[in-house]
Amino acid sequence: MDPVRTALVGISGIGGYHRGIIHDADYMDFVGACDVWYDRPRVAEAAEALKEQGVPLFGGIAEMLHEVDAEAVVIATPHPFHAPYTDFCLDRDLHVLVEKPVTILAADGMKIVHKAQTRNLHVAVDFQYAGYNHSLALKDLICNGDLGELLEIVGVMEWKRTDEYYQRADWAGKRTYDDLPCWDGVLMNQAVHLLNSSLQMGTRERARAIPERLQAEMYRVHDIECEDTACIRADLGEATLHFYATTCCDADHRTTLDIIGTKGRASWDTSKAVVQIEGKDEIVFDMPTDRNAIHANLANCIRGVEKELLAPASESVKPTLTINAAYLSSGSIPRVSWDEIGDIRSLMDQAAEERKLLSEMGVAWGRTGEVIEQTDFTTFTGLADD
Numbered sequence: 001m002d003p004v005r006t007a008l009v010g011i012s013g014i015g016g017y018h019r020g021i022i023h024d025a026d027y028m029d030f031v032g033a034c035d036v037w038y039d040r041p042r043v044a045e046a047a048e049a050l051k052e053q054g055v056p057l058f059g060g061i062a063e064m065l066h067e068v069d070a071e072a073v074v075i076a077t078p079h080p081f082h083a084p085y086t087d088f089c090l091d092r093d094l095h096v097l098v099e100k101p102v103t104i105l106a107a108d109g110m111k112i113v114h115k116a117q118t119r120n121l122h123v124a125v126d127f128q129y130a131g132y133n134h135s136l137a138l139k140d141l142i143c144n145g146d147l148g149e150l151l152e153i154v155g156v157m158e159w160k161r162t163d164e165y166y167q168r169a170d171w172a173g174k175r176t177y178d179d180l181p182c183w184d185g186v187l188m189n190q191a192v193h194l195l196n197s198s199l200q201m202g203t204r205e206r207a208r209a210i211p212e213r214l215q216a217e218m219y220r221v222h223d224i225e226c227e228d229t230a231c232i233r234a235d236l237g238e239a240t241l242h243f244y245a246t247t248c249c250d251a252d253h254r255t256t257l258d259i260i261g262t263k264g265r266a267s268w269d270t271s272k273a274v275v276q277i278e279g280k281d282e283i284v285f286d287m288p289t290d291r292n293a294i295h296a297n298l299a300n301c302i303r304g305v306e307k308e309l310l311a312p313a314s315e316s317v318k319p320t321l322t323i324n325a326a327y328l329s330s331g332s333i334p335r336v337s338w339d340e341i342g343d344i345r346s347l348m349d350q351a352a353e354e355r356k357l358l359s360e361m362g363v364a365w366g367r368t369g370e371v372i373e374q375t376d377f378t379t380f381t382g383l384a385d386d
Contacts, residue, residue, distance in 0.1 A: 003029040004095075004299045007070040009061050009085055011035045011050060012042040013169075014099055015076035018126075019046065021292050022074060023053060027299040032068035034058040061085060065092055072122075072302060074295075075099060078171045079188070080180035083108040086123060086313075090115045095122045097298050100192050102316045104181040106324050107378050109317035116313060124298040124309045125316035127196045129270065131293030134285035135197065136310075138259075138266055138273040143204055146277055147261030150239035154258040155198040156352050157191045158345050161247035166224050173224025175386060185218070185226030185333075187323045191245035194255055196311075196319045198243060201259050201268065202236045208315045209236040211377075216326035216369045217357055218333045221248045221341050227333045229344065231357050232326050242355050244348045248338075253345055324380035329369035332385045336365045 006028040011019055012035070022030045033055050037043045047057055058064035065073070065088075072095040075085045083103040089096050090112065102125045103109040116123045129135055141147065171177040173184050187195065202209040214234035218227035232243040239260075257268040264277035272286035290296075293310060300306035340363075351361050359366030 001027065001303045001305060003027055004302050005029045005031045005069055005071045006074060007031055007064055007068055007072075008033040008074045008076060009064075010076035011046040012040070013076070016046060018074045018076045019050070021295050023055075025292065025295060025299070027296055030055050031070050032056045032058060032064050034060055034064040036060055061088060065089070065094070070094060072097065072298065078169065078177065078182075079104060079184070080171060080177045080182045083112065084180070086112050087115065090119060090121055090123070093119060093121065095298065095302055097124045097126060097295060099126050100196070100316070101125070101188055101320050102313050103320055104183050104188065105380065106317055106321040109313065109320050110378070113314045113317060122298060122301050122309060123313035124294055125311045125313055126294050127193060127311040127316060128291050128294060129193050129197045130200055131297065131310040132270070132289045133287035134271075134273045134289070135200070135268070137285040137287070138268060138275070139200060141266070141275060141283075142201060142259065143206060145204060146263065146275070147259060147266060148263030150202065150204060150259065150261050152258070152260040152355070153198050153202045153236070153239050153241045154260075154352055154355070155194050155241070155243040156254045156256050156348060157194050157245040158249045158253040158348055159190055159247050159255075160249045160251050161190070161222070161228070163222060166222055173222065173226055175225045175382070183226055183327070185230070186228050186245045186247050187230050187326060190247055191230075192319050192323070194245070194257070195243060195322060196316065197257060197268070198241055199236070199318050199322065201257060202239050202241055204238065208318045209238075210318050211235060211241065211322055211325065211374060212237055213371055213373050214322065214325050214329060215357065215371045216329040217359055217367060218326070218330040219336045219358075219365065220333050221336050221338060227330075229336070229341070230326065231351065232322070233357055234322065242352060244352050246344050246348060248341055249345045321377050325372045325377040327383060328376065328380050329372045331370060332383055334365070334367060340365050
């Protein structure tokens with residue numbers, strides 16, 4: 001098939017990852033790239049690499065799209081800009097692959113979904129886990145009913161992020177940036193991949209689950225405005241989701257899902273899935289992971305080779321909706337000291353094992369969130385303590 005003429009917005013950081021894929025892929029033709037921070041060392045270095053590859057460079061998205069003949073745009077900017085840049089591209093009848101999350105506010109995501117459908121355009125979101133071969137194999141098994149009725153989904157992400165990490169960019173850890181919603185906490189940033197996978201595996205339907213109601217708690221230990229530690233309990237209709245995420249560990253530990261059904265259970269991580277079904281031999285899905293799958297799938301859908309996106313905006317807005325509801329439930333993000341948080345990894349492991357929120361674990365700093373119904377999920381615009 002003819003390669004899809006593809007432009008890139010944002011060339012360093014996560015943009016470097018997308019830069020490499022677009023350059024190397026035989027299904028994409030790299031027609032241009034733009035950034036607005038060429039005076040920053042990492043961006044300047046990336047610009048030099050692109051010049052050596054013969055990729056035209058521009059000072060902004062409007063200039064680039066005026067000059068190049070693109071069919072698709074990859075948006076690899078800080079996430080406050082995902083919504084306006086995606087909207088800008090759709091207005092020019094261009095397909096989009098946008099970094100996660102698709103938008104910060106679910107209401108903005110739904111507008112993008114509507115516009116893309118109206119214009120018959122594809123908007124893919126780079127939820128890499130969703131395109132991994134072992135994820136797809138596990139989803140097929142769940143949809144086939146091999147695990148029976150789903151009862152529980154338990155997601156745990158225990159990572160380390162330093163103070164320097166949160167100081168690396170002026171939008172990191174912020175609630176707003178450049179007068180746009182940012183909400184760069186653990187849920188919207190590091191854990192959103194796993195949350196998306198939780199909703200993907202949390203139903204026997206092909207579509208991702210949407211919580212009917214949820215209760216959440218958020219805390220911050222690092223000197224940031226958003227949460228770095230969070231937990232969610234959500235009613236997915238068929239199963240209950242128990243979700244835990246923190247960046248306050250001493251190292252990167254777990255990124256795991258456990259899916260429990262009436263006929264068996266499955267464990268998932270970023271490299272494999274292991275399935276145990278009553279009366280049957282253990283099944284292991286450990287196929288090679290393809291981090292390029294979302295890009296290739298978009299190109300194939302544009303050319304009509306494939307019919308469905310692996311991570312379309314219409315499904316990818318659901319984790320954003322869930323996170324917005326979690327903010328509503330928490331109501332605020334109280335500070336907790338490093339001494340108070342203690343061994344957060346052990347605490348989260350125990351909470352996940354017992355299916356409890358952190359406030360139910362007897363910690364002095366725990367604070368219970370409000371139960372939020374699905375009808376209120378889209379009302380989030382900020383917190384009272386902003």
